[in-house]
Amino acid sequence: MSLLNEEVSGQLNEVFEGMGSDVTIALFTKEENCETCGDTKSFMEEVSTLSDQLNLEIYDLDSDSEKAEAYKVDKAPAIVLLNADKKYQGVKFYGIPAGHEINSFVTGIMEVSGAGEDLPEDVLEQIKGIDKDVDIKVFVTLSCPHCPGAVAKAHKLALLNDRISGEMIEAQTFSELSQKFDVSGVPKIVINDEFELVGNQPLDKFLEEIGKIN
Amino acid sequence: MGLEFDLSVKKKNTFDYDKVYDLAIIGGGPGGLSAALYAKRKGIDIVLVSGTIGGQVSDTSSVENYLGIESMSGEEMVKAFKKHVESYDVPMLDSIRVNSIEQGKEKILMLDNGKKLKSKTVIIGTGSLNRKLGVPGEDKYYGKGVTYCAICDGPLFTDMDVMVAGGGNSAVEAAIDLSKTASSVKLVQRSVLRADQVLIDRMESLDNVELYIGHQIKEVKGDNLVSAVVAKNKETGEDVTFETSALFVEIGYIPNTKFVEDLIELNDANEIVINDRNETSEKGIFAIGDATTVPYKQIIIAASEGAKAALSAVDYLNKN
Numbered sequence: 001m002s003l004l005n006e007e008v009s010g011q012l013n014e015v016f017e018g019m020g021s022d023v024t025i026a027l028f029t030k031e032e033n034c035e036t037c038g039d040t041k042s043f044m045e046e047v048s049t050l051s052d053q054l055n056l057e058i059y060d061l062d063s064d065s066e067k068a069e070a071y072k073v074d075k076a077p078a079i080v081l082l083n084a085d086k087k088y089q090g091v092k093f094y095g096i097p098a099g100h101e102i103n104s105f106v107t108g109i110m111e112v113s114g115a116g117e118d119l120p121e122d123v124l125e126q127i128k129g130i131d132k133d134v135d136i137k138v139f140v141t142l143s144c145p146h147c148p149g150a151v152a153k154a155h156k157l158a159l160l161n162d163r164i165s166g167e168m169i170e171a172q173t174f175s176e177l178s179q180k181f182d183v184s185g186v187p188k189i190v191i192n193d194e195f196e197l198v199g200n201q202p203l204d205k206f207l208e209e210i211g212k213i214n
Numbered sequence: 215m216g217l218e219f220d221l222s223v224k225k226k227n228t229f230d231y232d233k234v235y236d237l238a239i240i241g242g243g244p245g246g247l248s249a250a251l252y253a254k255r256k257g258i259d260i261v262l263v264s265g266t267i268g269g270q271v272s273d274t275s276s277v278e279n280y281l282g283i284e285s286m287s288g289e290e291m292v293k294a295f296k297k298h299v300e301s302y303d304v305p306m307l308d309s310i311r312v313n314s315i316e317q318g319k320e321k322i323l324m325l326d327n328g329k330k331l332k333s334k335t336v337i338i339g340t341g342s343l344n345r346k347l348g349v350p351g352e353d354k355y356y357g358k359g360v361t362y363c364a365i366c367d368g369p370l371f372t373d374m375d376v377m378v379a380g381g382g383n384s385a386v387e388a389a390i391d392l393s394k395t396a397s398s399v400k401l402v403q404r405s406v407l408r409a410d411q412v413l414i415d416r417m418e419s420l421d422n423v424e425l426y427i428g429h430q431i432k433e434v435k436g437d438n439l440v441s442a443v444v445a446k447n448k449e450t451g452e453d454v455t456f457e458t459s460a461l462f463v464e465i466g467y468i469p470n471t472k473f474v475e476d477l478i479e480l481n482d483a484n485e486i487v488i489n490d491r492n493e494t495s496e497k498g499i500f501a502i503g504d505a506t507t508v509p510y511k512q513i514i515i516a517a518s519e520g521a522k523a524a525l526s527a528v529d530y531l532n533k534n
Contacts, residue, residue, distance in 0.1 A: 003217055043217075098217045099219065103221060103222050103223045119327065123328055141366055144363070144367075145289070172370075172372075184357060184358050184361070184370055185367050186366050188357060196357075198356060202311070
Protein backbone atom coordinates (compact mmCIF):
# COMPACT_ATOMS: atom_id res chain seq x y z
CA MET A 1 0.00 0.00 0.00
CA SER A 2 1.35 3.39 -0.84
CA LEU A 3 1.85 5.99 1.86
CA LEU A 4 1.10 8.98 -0.30
CA ASN A 5 -2.37 9.36 -1.70
CA GLU A 6 -2.94 10.26 -5.31
CA GLU A 7 -3.57 13.91 -4.57
CA VAL A 8 -0.32 14.40 -2.68
CA SER A 9 1.68 12.42 -5.26
CA GLY A 10 0.16 14.54 -8.00
CA GLN A 11 1.06 17.77 -6.22
CA LEU A 12 4.58 16.57 -5.53
CA ASN A 13 4.96 15.61 -9.14
CA GLU A 14 4.01 19.10 -10.16
CA VAL A 15 6.33 20.77 -7.64
CA PHE A 16 9.26 18.60 -8.75
CA GLU A 17 8.75 19.72 -12.35
CA GLY A 18 10.32 22.97 -11.22
CA MET A 19 13.53 21.29 -10.02
CA GLY A 20 16.84 22.67 -11.26
CA SER A 21 19.43 19.93 -11.39
CA ASP A 22 19.25 16.35 -10.08
CA VAL A 23 19.14 15.57 -6.39
CA THR A 24 20.21 12.40 -4.64
CA ILE A 25 18.41 11.28 -1.53
CA ALA A 26 20.83 9.30 0.63
CA LEU A 27 18.82 7.36 3.19
CA PHE A 28 20.40 5.67 6.19
CA THR A 29 18.47 3.01 8.03
CA LYS A 30 19.49 0.35 10.50
CA GLU A 31 18.40 -3.17 11.28
CA GLU A 32 17.54 -2.91 14.93
CA ASN A 33 15.88 -0.42 17.21
CA CYS A 34 14.49 1.71 14.46
CA GLU A 35 10.75 1.92 14.58
CA THR A 36 10.38 4.42 11.75
CA CYS A 37 13.08 3.13 9.39
CA GLY A 38 10.60 0.99 7.46
CA ASP A 39 8.13 3.79 6.86
CA THR A 40 10.87 6.24 6.03
CA LYS A 41 12.25 3.83 3.45
CA SER A 42 8.84 3.32 1.84
CA PHE A 43 8.27 7.06 1.83
CA MET A 44 11.61 7.76 0.16
CA GLU A 45 11.04 5.01 -2.38
CA GLU A 46 7.71 6.52 -3.31
CA VAL A 47 8.99 10.07 -3.47
CA SER A 48 11.93 9.13 -5.64
CA THR A 49 9.58 7.73 -8.29
CA LEU A 50 7.85 11.07 -8.62
CA SER A 51 10.62 12.73 -10.60
CA ASP A 52 13.31 11.50 -13.00
CA GLN A 53 15.60 14.00 -11.35
CA LEU A 54 15.45 12.27 -7.99
CA ASN A 55 17.82 9.41 -7.21
CA LEU A 56 17.64 7.30 -4.11
CA GLU A 57 20.59 5.59 -2.44
CA ILE A 58 19.92 3.42 0.57
CA TYR A 59 22.63 2.75 3.13
CA ASP A 60 22.86 0.91 6.38
CA LEU A 61 24.13 3.03 9.22
CA ASP A 62 26.37 0.25 10.53
CA SER A 63 27.60 -1.58 7.44
CA ASP A 64 28.03 1.57 5.32
CA SER A 65 29.91 3.39 8.03
CA GLU A 66 32.23 5.11 5.56
CA LYS A 67 29.31 6.84 3.86
CA ALA A 68 27.78 7.64 7.21
CA GLU A 69 30.99 9.26 8.29
CA ALA A 70 31.31 11.23 5.06
CA TYR A 71 27.85 12.71 5.56
CA LYS A 72 28.29 12.96 9.34
CA VAL A 73 25.30 10.70 10.00
CA ASP A 74 25.17 9.19 13.48
CA LYS A 75 21.63 7.94 13.87
CA ALA A 76 18.79 6.50 11.80
CA PRO A 77 16.57 7.04 10.02
CA ALA A 78 18.55 9.82 8.40
CA ILE A 79 18.06 11.48 5.06
CA VAL A 80 20.85 13.44 3.43
CA LEU A 81 20.18 15.53 0.35
CA LEU A 82 23.03 15.65 -2.15
CA ASN A 83 23.32 17.90 -5.19
CA ALA A 84 23.88 16.83 -8.82
CA ASP A 85 27.60 16.29 -8.11
CA LYS A 86 26.59 14.16 -5.11
CA LYS A 87 28.22 16.69 -2.90
CA TYR A 88 27.26 16.75 0.75
CA GLN A 89 26.09 20.25 1.67
CA GLY A 90 24.99 19.80 5.25
CA VAL A 91 21.29 19.27 4.54
CA LYS A 92 19.89 16.48 6.70
CA PHE A 93 16.72 15.07 8.23
CA TYR A 94 16.75 12.75 11.24
CA GLY A 95 13.43 10.94 11.52
CA ILE A 96 10.68 10.67 8.95
CA PRO A 97 9.76 14.01 7.39
CA ALA A 98 6.05 13.19 7.34
CA GLY A 99 3.12 15.28 8.57
CA HIS A 100 3.96 18.95 8.19
CA GLU A 101 7.62 18.16 7.69
CA ILE A 102 6.93 16.94 4.17
CA ASN A 103 7.04 20.66 3.42
CA SER A 104 10.59 21.14 4.68
CA PHE A 105 11.57 17.97 2.84
CA VAL A 106 10.16 19.16 -0.47
CA THR A 107 11.59 22.64 0.07
CA GLY A 108 14.96 21.01 0.81
CA ILE A 109 14.87 19.07 -2.46
CA MET A 110 14.00 22.20 -4.43
CA GLU A 111 16.71 24.22 -2.71
CA VAL A 112 19.40 21.57 -3.25
CA SER A 113 18.34 21.32 -6.90
CA GLY A 114 19.07 25.01 -7.24
CA ALA A 115 15.44 26.08 -7.62
CA GLY A 116 15.17 27.69 -4.22
CA GLU A 117 14.12 31.08 -3.01
CA ASP A 118 16.38 34.06 -3.56
CA LEU A 119 17.69 36.10 -0.68
CA PRO A 120 18.62 39.75 -0.81
CA GLU A 121 22.26 40.45 -1.66
CA ASP A 122 23.24 41.83 1.76
CA VAL A 123 21.84 38.81 3.61
CA LEU A 124 23.65 36.47 1.21
CA GLU A 125 26.91 38.29 1.81
CA GLN A 126 26.42 38.03 5.55
CA ILE A 127 25.77 34.28 5.40
CA LYS A 128 28.66 33.61 3.03
CA GLY A 129 30.95 35.57 5.31
CA ILE A 130 30.42 33.28 8.31
CA ASP A 131 33.86 31.80 8.98
CA LYS A 132 33.23 29.33 11.76
CA ASP A 133 31.73 25.85 11.95
CA VAL A 134 28.02 26.04 12.67
CA ASP A 135 25.78 23.08 13.44
CA ILE A 136 22.07 23.84 13.54
CA LYS A 137 19.65 21.32 15.01
CA VAL A 138 15.95 21.99 14.57
CA PHE A 139 13.74 19.82 16.77
CA VAL A 140 10.20 19.34 15.45
CA THR A 141 7.02 17.37 15.90
CA LEU A 142 5.17 16.22 12.81
CA SER A 143 1.98 18.01 13.89
CA CYS A 144 3.62 21.43 14.10
CA PRO A 145 2.62 23.80 11.29
CA HIS A 146 5.37 26.33 12.15
CA CYS A 147 8.24 23.87 12.23
CA PRO A 148 8.98 23.37 8.51
CA GLY A 149 9.77 27.08 8.18
CA ALA A 150 12.51 26.83 10.80
CA VAL A 151 13.93 23.67 9.23
CA ALA A 152 13.98 25.29 5.80
CA LYS A 153 15.95 28.25 7.16
CA ALA A 154 18.56 25.99 8.76
CA HIS A 155 18.93 24.15 5.44
CA LYS A 156 19.14 27.38 3.48
CA LEU A 157 22.00 28.53 5.70
CA ALA A 158 23.73 25.18 5.22
CA LEU A 159 23.45 25.42 1.43
CA LEU A 160 24.91 28.88 1.32
CA ASN A 161 27.97 28.17 3.43
CA ASP A 162 30.03 24.98 3.55
CA ARG A 163 30.83 25.48 7.20
CA ILE A 164 27.18 25.38 8.20
CA SER A 165 25.08 22.24 8.55
CA GLY A 166 21.37 22.12 9.26
CA GLU A 167 19.31 19.18 10.41
CA MET A 168 15.72 18.45 11.24
CA ILE A 169 15.34 16.17 14.27
CA GLU A 170 11.97 14.57 14.89
CA ALA A 171 11.65 14.96 18.64
CA GLN A 172 9.65 11.82 19.41
CA THR A 173 11.82 9.46 17.38
CA PHE A 174 14.93 10.83 19.06
CA SER A 175 13.48 11.36 22.49
CA GLU A 176 16.75 10.94 24.35
CA LEU A 177 18.39 13.65 22.33
CA SER A 178 15.32 15.83 22.80
CA GLN A 179 15.53 15.32 26.53
CA LYS A 180 19.19 16.19 26.51
CA PHE A 181 18.31 19.53 24.96
CA ASP A 182 15.18 20.01 27.09
CA VAL A 183 12.91 20.12 24.08
CA SER A 184 9.50 21.07 25.45
CA GLY A 185 8.34 23.34 22.68
CA VAL A 186 8.87 23.15 18.94
CA PRO A 187 10.43 24.23 16.70
CA LYS A 188 13.44 24.33 18.99
CA ILE A 189 16.61 25.49 17.30
CA VAL A 190 19.92 24.57 18.89
CA ILE A 191 23.10 26.04 17.44
CA ASN A 192 26.43 24.34 18.21
CA ASP A 193 24.71 22.57 21.12
CA GLU A 194 24.82 25.84 23.00
CA PHE A 195 22.65 28.65 21.65
CA GLU A 196 18.92 28.13 21.62
CA LEU A 197 15.87 29.62 19.96
CA VAL A 198 12.24 28.53 20.22
CA GLY A 199 9.75 29.18 17.43
CA ASN A 200 9.96 29.75 13.71
CA GLN A 201 12.37 32.65 14.02
CA PRO A 202 13.33 34.95 11.15
CA LEU A 203 16.68 34.46 9.46
CA ASP A 204 18.25 37.43 11.23
CA LYS A 205 17.62 35.77 14.61
CA PHE A 206 19.53 32.72 13.39
CA LEU A 207 22.33 35.01 12.29
CA GLU A 208 22.27 36.82 15.62
CA GLU A 209 22.74 33.55 17.51
CA ILE A 210 25.45 32.41 15.08
CA GLY A 211 27.17 35.71 15.80
CA LYS A 212 27.47 34.67 19.46
CA ILE A 213 29.67 31.68 18.62
CA ASN A 214 33.25 32.24 19.68
CA MET B 215 1.70 5.83 14.05
CA GLY B 216 -0.75 6.70 11.31
CA LEU B 217 1.27 8.63 8.80
CA GLU B 218 -0.13 11.79 7.35
CA PHE B 219 1.40 14.15 4.84
CA ASP B 220 0.25 17.75 5.10
CA LEU B 221 1.77 19.07 1.94
CA SER B 222 1.51 22.79 1.38
CA VAL B 223 4.55 23.57 -0.72
CA LYS B 224 3.47 24.30 -4.25
CA LYS B 225 4.99 24.96 -7.61
CA LYS B 226 7.26 27.94 -7.35
CA ASN B 227 5.50 31.23 -7.83
CA THR B 228 7.07 33.94 -9.84
CA PHE B 229 6.90 37.26 -8.13
CA ASP B 230 7.51 40.47 -9.80
CA TYR B 231 9.02 42.72 -7.22
CA ASP B 232 9.19 45.53 -9.77
CA LYS B 233 5.60 45.69 -10.79
CA VAL B 234 2.79 47.51 -9.03
CA TYR B 235 0.06 45.08 -8.02
CA ASP B 236 -3.58 46.18 -7.82
CA LEU B 237 -3.99 44.55 -4.43
CA ALA B 238 -1.60 43.10 -1.88
CA ILE B 239 -3.17 40.97 0.82
CA ILE B 240 -1.21 40.59 4.03
CA GLY B 241 -2.17 37.44 5.91
CA GLY B 242 -3.07 33.94 4.78
CA GLY B 243 -5.81 33.14 7.28
CA PRO B 244 -9.44 32.62 6.28
CA GLY B 245 -9.86 36.39 5.80
CA GLY B 246 -6.88 36.85 3.51
CA LEU B 247 -7.65 33.72 1.49
CA SER B 248 -11.27 34.71 1.05
CA ALA B 249 -10.22 38.22 -0.01
CA ALA B 250 -7.83 36.66 -2.54
CA LEU B 251 -10.62 34.54 -4.00
CA TYR B 252 -13.04 37.43 -4.37
CA ALA B 253 -10.46 39.86 -5.73
CA LYS B 254 -8.98 37.42 -8.23
CA ARG B 255 -12.41 36.56 -9.56
CA LYS B 256 -12.93 40.26 -10.22
CA GLY B 257 -9.93 40.07 -12.50
CA ILE B 258 -7.49 42.29 -10.65
CA ASP B 259 -3.80 41.63 -10.22
CA ILE B 260 -3.14 40.42 -6.70
CA VAL B 261 -0.45 39.00 -4.47
CA LEU B 262 -0.78 37.40 -1.04
CA VAL B 263 1.95 37.61 1.59
CA SER B 264 1.66 35.46 4.64
CA GLY B 265 3.62 34.34 7.69
CA THR B 266 1.77 31.03 7.83
CA ILE B 267 -0.89 30.11 5.30
CA GLY B 268 -3.97 29.24 7.30
CA GLY B 269 -2.91 31.32 10.26
CA GLN B 270 -4.43 30.25 13.54
CA VAL B 271 -6.80 27.85 11.82
CA SER B 272 -3.77 25.60 11.18
CA ASP B 273 -3.34 25.29 14.95
CA THR B 274 -6.95 24.35 15.56
CA SER B 275 -7.61 20.69 16.14
CA SER B 276 -11.18 20.70 14.93
CA VAL B 277 -13.68 23.18 13.50
CA GLU B 278 -17.35 22.40 13.91
CA ASN B 279 -19.10 25.74 13.44
CA TYR B 280 -18.43 26.60 9.81
CA LEU B 281 -21.62 26.43 7.79
CA GLY B 282 -21.79 23.40 5.56
CA ILE B 283 -18.92 21.63 7.26
CA GLU B 284 -19.97 19.50 10.21
CA SER B 285 -16.51 18.75 11.46
CA MET B 286 -13.09 19.21 9.98
CA SER B 287 -9.59 19.57 11.34
CA GLY B 288 -8.14 23.07 11.07
CA GLU B 289 -5.46 21.63 8.86
CA GLU B 290 -7.90 20.11 6.40
CA MET B 291 -9.89 23.31 6.35
CA VAL B 292 -6.80 25.36 5.50
CA LYS B 293 -5.99 22.91 2.74
CA ALA B 294 -9.48 23.26 1.30
CA PHE B 295 -9.33 27.08 1.48
CA LYS B 296 -5.92 27.15 -0.07
CA LYS B 297 -6.76 24.71 -2.82
CA HIS B 298 -9.77 26.80 -3.76
CA VAL B 299 -7.69 29.98 -3.96
CA GLU B 300 -4.88 28.24 -5.82
CA SER B 301 -7.27 27.09 -8.49
CA TYR B 302 -7.29 30.76 -9.53
CA ASP B 303 -3.51 30.93 -9.69
CA VAL B 304 -2.95 33.52 -6.99
CA PRO B 305 0.72 34.24 -6.30
CA MET B 306 1.38 33.50 -2.62
CA LEU B 307 4.49 34.37 -0.67
CA ASP B 308 4.55 32.03 2.31
CA SER B 309 6.69 32.36 5.47
CA ILE B 310 7.22 36.04 4.77
CA ARG B 311 6.17 38.79 7.13
CA VAL B 312 5.62 42.45 6.41
CA ASN B 313 7.74 44.72 8.58
CA SER B 314 5.99 47.96 7.63
CA ILE B 315 3.88 49.71 5.01
CA GLU B 316 4.79 52.97 3.35
CA GLN B 317 1.66 54.91 2.43
CA GLY B 318 1.30 56.70 -0.88
CA LYS B 319 -0.52 56.36 -4.18
CA GLU B 320 1.55 53.22 -4.48
CA LYS B 321 1.85 51.49 -1.16
CA ILE B 322 5.18 49.86 -0.46
CA LEU B 323 5.34 46.75 1.69
CA MET B 324 8.69 46.21 3.35
CA LEU B 325 9.14 42.43 3.69
CA ASP B 326 11.24 40.58 6.22
CA ASN B 327 13.20 38.91 3.42
CA GLY B 328 14.60 42.35 2.71
CA LYS B 329 12.52 42.89 -0.41
CA LYS B 330 9.73 45.32 -1.25
CA LEU B 331 6.34 44.82 -2.86
CA LYS B 332 4.37 47.61 -4.49
CA SER B 333 0.60 47.76 -4.67
CA LYS B 334 -2.20 50.24 -5.26
CA THR B 335 -4.32 48.83 -2.44
CA VAL B 336 -3.65 46.71 0.61
CA ILE B 337 -5.82 44.45 2.74
CA ILE B 338 -4.43 43.72 6.19
CA GLY B 339 -5.53 40.41 7.66
CA THR B 340 -2.68 39.65 10.01
CA GLY B 341 -4.92 38.10 12.66
CA SER B 342 -3.78 37.88 16.20
CA LEU B 343 -1.11 36.48 18.45
CA ASN B 344 -1.50 34.42 21.57
CA ARG B 345 -2.33 36.38 24.68
CA LYS B 346 0.03 35.76 27.55
CA LEU B 347 -0.93 35.25 31.19
CA GLY B 348 1.57 37.85 32.32
CA VAL B 349 2.68 35.93 35.41
CA PRO B 350 6.17 35.30 36.77
CA GLY B 351 7.86 32.31 35.15
CA GLU B 352 5.78 32.44 31.96
CA ASP B 353 8.50 33.92 29.75
CA LYS B 354 11.31 32.11 31.52
CA TYR B 355 9.71 28.74 30.86
CA TYR B 356 8.50 29.46 27.32
CA GLY B 357 9.63 26.47 25.28
CA LYS B 358 10.45 24.69 28.52
CA GLY B 359 6.93 23.61 29.33
CA VAL B 360 5.02 26.81 28.76
CA THR B 361 3.52 26.67 25.28
CA TYR B 362 0.91 28.36 23.14
CA CYS B 363 0.47 25.61 20.54
CA ALA B 364 -1.22 22.46 21.79
CA ILE B 365 -1.11 20.59 18.49
CA CYS B 366 2.61 21.37 18.04
CA ASP B 367 3.84 20.53 21.51
CA GLY B 368 1.20 18.09 22.77
CA PRO B 369 3.14 15.07 21.44
CA LEU B 370 6.15 16.06 23.58
CA PHE B 371 4.14 15.44 26.75
CA THR B 372 2.85 11.96 26.02
CA ASP B 373 2.07 10.09 29.28
CA MET B 374 2.80 13.16 31.39
CA ASP B 375 0.58 15.39 33.52
CA VAL B 376 -0.28 18.63 31.78
CA MET B 377 -2.32 21.73 32.43
CA VAL B 378 -4.34 24.03 30.21
CA ALA B 379 -5.05 27.65 31.13
CA GLY B 380 -8.24 29.18 29.76
CA GLY B 381 -11.96 28.60 29.41
CA GLY B 382 -12.85 29.40 25.82
CA ASN B 383 -13.23 27.07 22.86
CA SER B 384 -9.50 26.85 22.19
CA ALA B 385 -8.73 25.90 25.79
CA VAL B 386 -11.42 23.25 26.01
CA GLU B 387 -10.45 21.85 22.61
CA ALA B 388 -6.83 21.72 23.69
CA ALA B 389 -7.82 19.83 26.86
CA ILE B 390 -9.86 17.33 24.86
CA ASP B 391 -7.01 16.86 22.39
CA LEU B 392 -4.32 16.53 25.04
CA SER B 393 -6.37 14.00 27.01
CA LYS B 394 -5.70 11.51 24.21
CA THR B 395 -1.94 11.46 24.80
CA ALA B 396 -1.24 12.95 28.23
CA SER B 397 -1.85 10.89 31.35
CA SER B 398 -3.86 13.68 32.93
CA VAL B 399 -5.06 17.15 31.99
CA LYS B 400 -6.01 19.90 34.40
CA LEU B 401 -8.00 22.77 32.98
CA VAL B 402 -7.59 25.91 35.06
CA GLN B 403 -9.78 28.92 34.50
CA ARG B 404 -10.05 32.06 36.61
CA SER B 405 -13.77 32.62 35.99
CA VAL B 406 -16.42 30.69 34.09
CA LEU B 407 -16.13 28.47 31.02
CA ARG B 408 -17.00 30.42 27.88
CA ALA B 409 -16.65 27.51 25.48
CA ASP B 410 -19.54 26.10 23.45
CA GLN B 411 -21.66 23.76 25.55
CA VAL B 412 -21.10 20.84 23.16
CA LEU B 413 -17.36 21.09 23.78
CA ILE B 414 -17.78 21.40 27.55
CA ASP B 415 -19.98 18.30 27.58
CA ARG B 416 -17.39 16.37 25.60
CA MET B 417 -14.61 17.44 27.93
CA GLU B 418 -16.60 16.53 31.03
CA SER B 419 -17.14 13.03 29.72
CA LEU B 420 -13.37 12.39 29.78
CA ASP B 421 -11.91 10.50 32.75
CA ASN B 422 -8.49 12.10 32.72
CA VAL B 423 -9.53 15.77 32.56
CA GLU B 424 -10.01 17.66 35.82
CA LEU B 425 -11.59 21.09 35.99
CA TYR B 426 -10.42 23.86 38.28
CA ILE B 427 -12.77 26.76 37.80
CA GLY B 428 -12.26 29.95 39.81
CA HIS B 429 -8.50 29.50 39.96
CA GLN B 430 -6.24 32.33 38.92
CA ILE B 431 -2.74 31.34 37.83
CA LYS B 432 -0.10 33.31 39.74
CA GLU B 433 3.20 31.73 38.87
CA VAL B 434 4.94 29.09 36.80
CA LYS B 435 7.64 27.23 38.70
CA GLY B 436 10.36 24.80 37.83
CA ASP B 437 14.02 24.13 37.62
CA ASN B 438 15.24 23.66 34.07
CA LEU B 439 11.74 22.81 32.95
CA VAL B 440 8.27 23.55 34.28
CA SER B 441 7.43 21.46 37.32
CA ALA B 442 4.48 23.26 38.90
CA VAL B 443 1.93 26.02 38.54
CA VAL B 444 0.68 28.06 41.46
CA ALA B 445 -2.91 29.26 41.29
CA LYS B 446 -5.09 31.15 43.73
CA ASN B 447 -8.40 29.55 44.58
CA LYS B 448 -10.58 32.64 44.35
CA GLU B 449 -13.22 31.20 46.63
CA THR B 450 -10.99 30.32 49.57
CA GLY B 451 -8.27 32.86 48.80
CA GLU B 452 -5.65 30.16 49.21
CA ASP B 453 -2.79 29.37 46.87
CA VAL B 454 -2.77 25.88 45.40
CA THR B 455 0.31 24.31 43.81
CA PHE B 456 -0.36 21.93 40.94
CA GLU B 457 2.42 19.66 39.79
CA THR B 458 2.58 19.64 36.02
CA SER B 459 5.07 19.15 33.21
CA ALA B 460 3.46 21.63 30.88
CA LEU B 461 1.25 24.66 30.81
CA PHE B 462 -0.69 25.16 27.60
CA VAL B 463 -1.82 28.78 27.57
CA GLU B 464 -5.07 29.22 25.63
CA ILE B 465 -6.49 32.45 26.99
CA GLY B 466 -7.27 34.30 23.81
CA TYR B 467 -5.46 36.54 21.44
CA ILE B 468 -4.13 40.03 20.89
CA PRO B 469 -4.28 41.70 17.48
CA ASN B 470 -1.16 41.44 15.35
CA THR B 471 -1.00 45.09 14.34
CA LYS B 472 2.25 46.40 15.75
CA PHE B 473 3.80 46.75 12.29
CA VAL B 474 1.24 49.41 11.34
CA GLU B 475 0.79 51.16 14.69
CA ASP B 476 2.50 54.32 13.45
CA LEU B 477 0.50 54.43 10.24
CA ILE B 478 -3.06 53.33 10.93
CA GLU B 479 -5.56 54.24 13.62
CA LEU B 480 -5.87 51.53 16.25
CA ASN B 481 -8.28 51.40 19.19
CA ASP B 482 -7.24 50.90 22.82
CA ALA B 483 -7.11 47.16 22.30
CA ASN B 484 -4.69 47.70 19.36
CA GLU B 485 -7.31 46.60 16.86
CA ILE B 486 -7.32 48.37 13.48
CA VAL B 487 -10.32 50.67 13.37
CA ILE B 488 -12.47 49.89 10.33
CA ASN B 489 -15.84 50.98 9.00
CA ASP B 490 -18.48 48.72 7.48
CA ARG B 491 -16.58 48.72 4.18
CA ASN B 492 -13.37 47.59 5.90
CA GLU B 493 -11.72 50.94 5.23
CA THR B 494 -9.02 52.01 7.68
CA SER B 495 -7.84 55.52 8.50
CA GLU B 496 -5.49 55.27 5.50
CA LYS B 497 -6.70 55.66 1.93
CA GLY B 498 -6.52 52.45 -0.07
CA ILE B 499 -5.68 50.33 2.96
CA PHE B 500 -8.36 47.95 4.17
CA ALA B 501 -8.36 45.55 7.12
CA ILE B 502 -10.19 42.37 8.04
CA GLY B 503 -10.72 39.74 10.70
CA ASP B 504 -9.09 39.33 14.10
CA ALA B 505 -6.73 42.25 13.55
CA THR B 506 -9.65 44.68 13.39
CA THR B 507 -12.44 46.12 15.52
CA VAL B 508 -14.95 43.71 14.00
CA PRO B 509 -16.65 41.97 16.93
CA TYR B 510 -16.35 38.19 17.44
CA LYS B 511 -13.20 36.56 16.19
CA GLN B 512 -14.48 33.58 14.23
CA ILE B 513 -13.33 31.78 11.08
CA ILE B 514 -16.57 32.39 9.24
CA ILE B 515 -16.56 36.07 10.22
CA ALA B 516 -12.99 36.57 9.06
CA ALA B 517 -13.83 34.87 5.76
CA SER B 518 -16.83 37.12 5.16
CA GLU B 519 -14.84 40.22 6.09
CA GLY B 520 -12.26 39.17 3.54
CA ALA B 521 -14.89 38.99 0.83
CA LYS B 522 -16.24 42.41 1.80
CA ALA B 523 -12.82 44.04 1.87
CA ALA B 524 -11.92 42.61 -1.54
CA LEU B 525 -15.06 44.12 -3.06
CA SER B 526 -14.31 47.43 -1.32
CA ALA B 527 -10.79 47.41 -2.70
CA VAL B 528 -12.09 46.74 -6.23
CA ASP B 529 -14.49 49.68 -5.83
CA TYR B 530 -11.61 51.85 -4.72
CA LEU B 531 -9.50 50.82 -7.71
CA ASN B 532 -12.37 51.66 -10.07
CA LYS B 533 -12.72 55.12 -8.59
CA ASN B 534 -9.05 56.00 -8.22
